[in-house]
Amino acid sequence: MSGKPIVPLIEYEMANDTVRAVYDDIMQTRKTDWINNFWKVLAHDPALLKRTWETLREVMGQGALDPLVKEMIYIAVSATNGCEYCTYSHTASARAKGMSEAQLMELLAVVGMANETNRLANALRPPVDVQFEPRG
Amino acid sequence: MSGKPIVPLIEYEMANDTVRAVYDDIMQTRKTDWINNFWKVLAHDPALLKRTWETLREVMGQGALDPLVKEMIYIAVSATNGCEYCTYSHTASARAKGMSEAQLMELLAVVGMANETNRLANALRPPVDVQFEPRG
Amino acid sequence: MSGKPIVPLIEYEMANDTVRAVYDDIMQTRKTDWINNFWKVLAHDPALLKRTWETLREVMGQGALDPLVKEMIYIAVSATNGCEYCTYSHTASARAKGMSEAQLMELLAVVGMANETNRLANALRPPVDVQFEPRG
Amino acid sequence: MSGKPIVPLIEYEMANDTVRAVYDDIMQTRKTDWINNFWKVLAHDPALLKRTWETLREVMGQGALDPLVKEMIYIAVSATNGCEYCTYSHTASARAKGMSEAQLMELLAVVGMANETNRLANALRPPVDVQFEPRG
Amino acid sequence: MSGKPIVPLIEYEMANDTVRAVYDDIMQTRKTDWINNFWKVLAHDPALLKRTWETLREVMGQGALDPLVKEMIYIAVSATNGCEYCTYSHTASARAKGMSEAQLMELLAVVGMANETNRLANALRPPVDVQFEPRG
Amino acid sequence: MSGKPIVPLIEYEMANDTVRAVYDDIMQTRKTDWINNFWKVLAHDPALLKRTWETLREVMGQGALDPLVKEMIYIAVSATNGCEYCTYSHTASARAKGMSEAQLMELLAVVGMANETNRLANALRPPVDVQFEPRG
Numbered sequence: 046m047s048g049k050p051i052v053p054l055i056e057y058e059m060a061n062d063t064v065r066a067v068y069d070d071i072m073q074t075r076k077t078d079w080i081n082n083f084w085k086v087l088a089h090d091p092a093l094l095k096r097t098w099e100t101l102r103e104v105m106g107q108g109a110l111d112p113l114v115k116e117m118i119y120i121a122v123s124a125t126n127g128c129e130y131c132t133y134s135h136t137a138s139a140r141a142k143g144m145s146e147a148q149l150m151e152l153l154a155v156v157g158m159a160n161e162t163n164r165l166a167n168a169l170r171p172p173v174d175v176q177f178e179p180r181g
Numbered sequence: 182m183s184g185k186p187i188v189p190l191i192e193y194e195m196a197n198d199t200v201r202a203v204y205d206d207i208m209q210t211r212k213t214d215w216i217n218n219f220w221k222v223l224a225h226d227p228a229l230l231k232r233t234w235e236t237l238r239e240v241m242g243q244g245a246l247d248p249l250v251k252e253m254i255y256i257a258v259s260a261t262n263g264c265e266y267c268t269y270s271h272t273a274s275a276r277a278k279g280m281s282e283a284q285l286m287e288l289l290a291v292v293g294m295a296n297e298t299n300r301l302a303n304a305l306r307p308p309v310d311v312q313f314e315p316r317g
Numbered sequence: 318m319s320g321k322p323i324v325p326l327i328e329y330e331m332a333n334d335t336v337r338a339v340y341d342d343i344m345q346t347r348k349t350d351w352i353n354n355f356w357k358v359l360a361h362d363p364a365l366l367k368r369t370w371e372t373l374r375e376v377m378g379q380g381a382l383d384p385l386v387k388e389m390i391y392i393a394v395s396a397t398n399g400c401e402y403c404t405y406s407h408t409a410s411a412r413a414k415g416m417s418e419a420q421l422m423e424l425l426a427v428v429g430m431a432n433e434t435n436r437l438a439n440a441l442r443p444p445v446d447v448q449f450e451p452r453g
Numbered sequence: 454m455s456g457k458p459i460v461p462l463i464e465y466e467m468a469n470d471t472v473r474a475v476y477d478d479i480m481q482t483r484k485t486d487w488i489n490n491f492w493k494v495l496a497h498d499p500a501l502l503k504r505t506w507e508t509l510r511e512v513m514g515q516g517a518l519d520p521l522v523k524e525m526i527y528i529a530v531s532a533t534n535g536c537e538y539c540t541y542s543h544t545a546s547a548r549a550k551g552m553s554e555a556q557l558m559e560l561l562a563v564v565g566m567a568n569e570t571n572r573l574a575n576a577l578r579p580p581v582d583v584q585f586e587p588r589g
Numbered sequence: 590m591s592g593k594p595i596v597p598l599i600e601y602e603m604a605n606d607t608v609r610a611v612y613d614d615i616m617q618t619r620k621t622d623w624i625n626n627f628w629k630v631l632a633h634d635p636a637l638l639k640r641t642w643e644t645l646r647e648v649m650g651q652g653a654l655d656p657l658v659k660e661m662i663y664i665a666v667s668a669t670n671g672c673e674y675c676t677y678s679h680t681a682s683a684r685a686k687g688m689s690e691a692q693l694m695e696l697l698a699v700v701g702m703a704n705e706t707n708r709l710a711n712a713l714r715p716p717v718d719v720q721f722e723p724r725g
Numbered sequence: 726m727s728g729k730p731i732v733p734l735i736e737y738e739m740a741n742d743t744v745r746a747v748y749d750d751i752m753q754t755r756k757t758d759w760i761n762n763f764w765k766v767l768a769h770d771p772a773l774l775k776r777t778w779e780t781l782r783e784v785m786g787q788g789a790l791d792p793l794v795k796e797m798i799y800i801a802v803s804a805t806n807g808c809e810y811c812t813y814s815h816t817a818s819a820r821a822k823g824m825s826e827a828q829l830m831e832l833l834a835v836v837g838m839a840n841e842t843n844r845l846a847n848a849l850r851p852p853v854d855v856q857f858e859p860r861g
Contacts, residue, residue, distance in 0.1 A: 051305045051451050051544055052554065082307035083298070090558035092375070097298065097565075100368060104290045109283040114250055115291045118257045122295035124848035125261045127535045127671045130302040130309055131295070132848055136595055137313040146596065147245040150634035153848050154240045155251050157641075159258035159267070161841035162219070162233065166266040168804035168812055168833050169187045171218035173266055177273040179323050187723050187816055188826065226830035232644060233837075239636070260576035263399045263807045268576060272323055282324065286362035289576050293369075297569040304532035304540060304561050315595050323577045354579035355570070369570065376562045381555040386522055387563045393526045394567035396712035397533045399807045402574040402581055403567070404712055408731055409585040418732065419517040422770035425712050426512045427523045429777075431530035431539070433705035434491070434505065438538040440668035440676055440697050441459045443490035445538055449545040459680055459859050460690065498694035500783070505701075508776060535671045587731050595849045626851035627842070641842065648834045653827040658794055659835045662801045666839035669805045674846040674853055675839070681857040691789040698784045699795045703802035703811070706763070706777065710810040713731045715762035717810055721817040 055088035063091040067098050074102060081134060113142045120149075121156045190221035199227040203234050210238060217270060249278045256285075257292045326357040335363040339370050346374060353406060385414045392421075393428045462493035471499040475506050482510060489542060521550045528557075529564045599632035607635040611642050618646055625678060657686045664693075665700045734765040743771040747778050754782055761814060793822045800829075801836045 057068055057080065067088075068080050087094040105115050116139035123131035136149070193204055193216065203224075204216050223230040241251050252275035259267035272285070329340055329352065339360075340352050359366040377387050388411035395403035408421070465476055465488065475496075476488050495502040513523050524547035531539035544557070601612055601624065611632075612624050631638040649659050660683035667675035680693070737748055737760065747768075748760050767774040785795050796819035803811035816829070 048308060049450050050307050051540070052557070053451075054307070079310075079312065081310045081313070083302060086305040086307045087301065089554055090562065093558060093562050096372060096375070097301070100294060100372075101298075103364070103368070104287075104294050109281060109287045110253075110291075114253070115287075117246075117250070118254060118288060118291045119295045120848065121254045121257045122261050122292055123299055124844045125258050126296065126299045126303075127843075127847045128299035128302055129850070130307055131299050132595070132850065133309045133313045133315075136315070136848075145245060146633055149596070150637060151240075151245045151251075152254065153845055154634065154637050155246075155254045156258055156848065157841040157845045158236060158240050159255045160262065160844045161837040162237075163259055163262045163264040163267050163807075164804045164840045165223065165233070165833055165837050166219060166264055167262075167807045168800065168816075168836065169222040170809070170812065171186050171190070171222045171266055172184060173269045174215075174217045176215065177217070177269045179269075179272070179321050179325075185723050187812070188829070189723075225826055226834065228647070229830060229834050232647070236640060236644075239640070256576065260572045263571075263575045265578070268323070268578065272576075282361055285324070286365060289573055290362065290365050292576065293569040293573045296572045297565040299535075300532045300568045301561055301565045303535045304528065304544075304564065306537070306540065315593050315597075320580060322579050326579070351582075351584065353582045353585070355574060358577040358579045359573065369573070372566060373570075376559075376566050381553060381559045382525075382563075386525070387559075389518075389522070390526060390529045390560065390563045391567045392712065393529045394533050394564055395571055396708045397530050398568065398571045398575075399707075399711045400571035400574055401714070402579055403571050404714065404731070405581045405585045405587075408587070408712075417517060418769055421732070422773060423512075423517045423523075424526060425709055426770065426773050427518075427526045428530055428712065429705040429709050430508060430512050431527045432534065432708045433701040434509075435531055435534045435536035435539050435671075436668045436704045437495065437505070437697055437701050438491060438536055439534075439671045440664065440680075440700065441494040442673070442676065443458050443462070443494045443538055444456060445541045446489045448487065449489070449541045451541075451544070457858050459676070460693070461859075497690055498698065501694060501698050504780060504783070508780075511772070511776070586729050587733075592852060594851050598851070623854075623856065625854045625857070627846060630849040630851045631845065641845070644838060645842075648831075648838050653825060653831045654797075654835075658797070659831075661790075661794070662798060662832060662835045663839045665798045665801045666805050666836055667843055669802050670840065670843045670847075672843035672846055674851055675843050677853045677857045677859075680859070689789060695784075695789045695795075696798065699790075699798045700802055702780060702784050703799045704806065706781075707803055707806045707808035707811050709767065709777070710763060710808055711806075713766040715730050715734070715766045715810055716728060717813045718759075718761045720759065721761070721813045723813075723816070 050086050052086050052089050054082055054085040060088060061091065064088045064094060067095050071098060113139060113144060116142055117152050120152060124156050125160060186222050188222050188225050190218055191224035196224060197227065200224045200230060203231050207234060249275060249280060252278055253288050256288060260292050261296060322358050324358050324361050326354055327360040332360060333363065336360045336366060339367050343370060385411060385416060388414055389424050392424060396428050397432060458494050460494050460497050462490055463496035468496060469499065472496045472502060475503050479506060521547060521552060524550055525560050528560060532564050533568060594630050596630050596633050598626055598629035604632060605635065608632045608638060611639050615642060657683060657688060660686055661696050664696060668700050669704060730766050732766050732769050734762055735768040740768060741771065744768045744774060747775050751778060763810065793819060793824060796822055797832050800832060804836050805840060
């Protein structure tokens with residue numbers, strides 16, 4: 046285990062104008078005075094940083110789903126994929142948006158069960174029931 | 182592509198008493214008169230069938246999270262794992278519980294983005310920020 | 318196996334103006350007169366469609382890496398994740414960009430081997446060598 | 454997090470003749486005077502060590518694809534699978550073969566996007582277009 | 590890398606009656622005087638803890654398959670998914686049940702190969718041979 | 726869903742000498758008079774075909790583990806990865822080597838449970854217990 050990032054963290058002071066503008070928008074949108082390390086490694090490709098942040102801001106905001114529900118979906122995917130950084134960061138975000146410990150544990154019970162039954166279905170290959178076929 | 186299940190479907194008529202009791206409970210709980218194929222393949226191991234159904238009934242019911250949110254989490258995991266049967270069955274269940282097309286598409290936007298950023302973090306290995314460390 | 322899409326395909330004739338503008342841009346960029354089904358399901362969320370297409374156009378174009386190399390990376394990821402649609406579509410794209418059968422088979426030999434050694438490392442947990450630690 | 458390997462590292466001095474012959478070939482092929490830890494854990498099964506190394510040497514060498522492209526494909530698969538050791542080792546190898554930071558970031562943009570669209574396709578199940586069907 | 594659990598470990602002294610009863614059963618079944626950390630995090634949801642332990646006890650015991658074979662299957666899945674905690678804990682359990690180093694290495698050779706050929710098949714899409722179709 | 730292989734099947738009659746020699750060895754080793762489709766697509770790269778077959782023959786034969794146990798491990802990995810072809814082919818192989826339905830179902834109960842607890846551990850991040858640390 047190394048613990049060192051693959052590329053150095055780009056701090057605000059070292060950043061070019063494009064990166065600083067994204068950093069500023071992140072802090073303003075989140076009403077914080079710091080930037081988390083994920084963005085500081087993405088900043089090596091300013092276009093990737095900008096695109097990823099702008100998409101995240103658009104996707105995770107209020108819409109047909111509640112922002113807290115979206116954070117929980119993020120945890121579900123991150124746990125399924127085993128992404129350590131994402132598990133810590135999105136659990137922290139969900140808690141900041143009000144997720145209770147009971148909600149976290151219940152979420153994980155669903156995630157665990159889905160991962161289990163996904164493999165039972167993959168291994169036994171039941172045909173899709175006609176009742177489940179999409180209309181249209 | 183075969184399309185045939187790995188083990189034959191066990192229909193109600195052929196089922197033993199343990200399996201029939203589970204099938205009856207499934208239909209009663211869901212207020213339906215049919216059993217979907219997932220349970221008909223699991224029925225080859227009545228203990229597995231009973232345990233899986235009873236856990237699902239407990240996990241997916243009302244609790245700290247809304248049942249519809251749970252179905253959407255199931256879709257998120259199933260899409261991440263690429264389970265075809267599970268995608269069809271849980272999308273159908275979520276729709277039956279009221280999921281709109283706008284909610285489905287927004288859910289998938291989050292799932293897609295989480296799968297993307299999980300890999301950016303896995304590849305670039307940013308250290309977990311101290312601000313994200315769990316308290317306690 | 319159902320074979321039916323989860324949401325109906327949105328054909329050009331039925332599409333709204335935002336969707337049509339994206340479809341037009343896809344056909345113009347690719348110099349084709351048809352739209353593949355992936356976009357026709359995404360079109361249920363015009364903002365997701367537009368964002369995904371614009372990102373794809375930007376990411377997959379000429380840059381520090383050759384477009385054919387990028388298509389081969391897409392195949393590598395899609396095979397690792399088991400995405401059927403993506404395997405067919407990106408293999409077709411890579412062939413259209415000149416990938417030979419020898420290149421495809423050699424690519425897959427690397428993908429197979431990486432998937433193998435990833436699990437040997439995951440299971441045996443060798444410490445990261447200091448020589449592999451990123452500088453900076 | 455343990456950090457200890459599951460089996461002890463087998464150093465050159467402790468190794469049997471089969472293992473030493475592989476270690477010698479690794480150092481000669483790579484023109485280095487050290488062996489990385491992956492091989493030192495595999496050495497517990499000399500046949501597995503020998504086979505894995507000989508396959509790697511054959512697969513990753515010059516062929517229809519450039520060795521640097523192959524290292525980048527290795528990174529793509531390792532990031533998708535979340536293999537920490539493999540990410541560090543193959544990023545280091547790719548850099549040693551000349552990968553620039555711009556190439557790394559562009560590679561990861563493709564990897565991220567492929568992981569995203571793989572799940573959009575898995576969740577929405579568009580049928581494979583006839584235009585994408587392989588000939589022959 | 591944080592190293593801190595997402596929720597605090599619930600030690601025996603702090604545990605409620607439901608949790609203590611599970612902890613007692615774990616120690617009695619395993620003939621040990623300690624509880625491993627997996628259960629101490631699950632204990633935040635006593636129902637999830639109880640259900641998971643009871644299922645594990647039932648599934649991993651003597652049956653149509655030998656308990657050691659089951660531990661090796663657990664290692665195979667955990668290595669495939671890249672679960673660090675599970676790799677350490679189930680390798681330790683398998684060793685406690687008599688797994689030799691030769692068996693571990695041979696197991697991993699199979700796991701590596703299966704992960705490799707899974708992707709070759711996913712990428713090349715050979716049709717399922719009629720000879721492999723399940724009867725019934 | 727296409728159903729067509731990405732590259733045409735190479736039948737014995739069309740095969741070159743290297744491929745025929747492998748096909749002959751497969752039929753002789755397995756005491757069958759047919760070749761399954763997996764090898765017929767790999768045959769587009771005779772070196773990959775030869776290497777994969779020879780490794781499989783070596784890895785899956787009698788050793789420290791029983792060949793039937795190895796087939797079951799193959800099923801466990803294939804179900805976890807969702808590889809359809811591999812699920813059908815290795816379930817057929819395991820049955821040909823004597824796997825009973827009770828063994829199959831019990832295997833899958835373990836696979837399902839491992840996939841579940843892998844995600845609970847990934848999401849809750851319990852530290853690895855010192856008792857589980859490898860000696861040496």
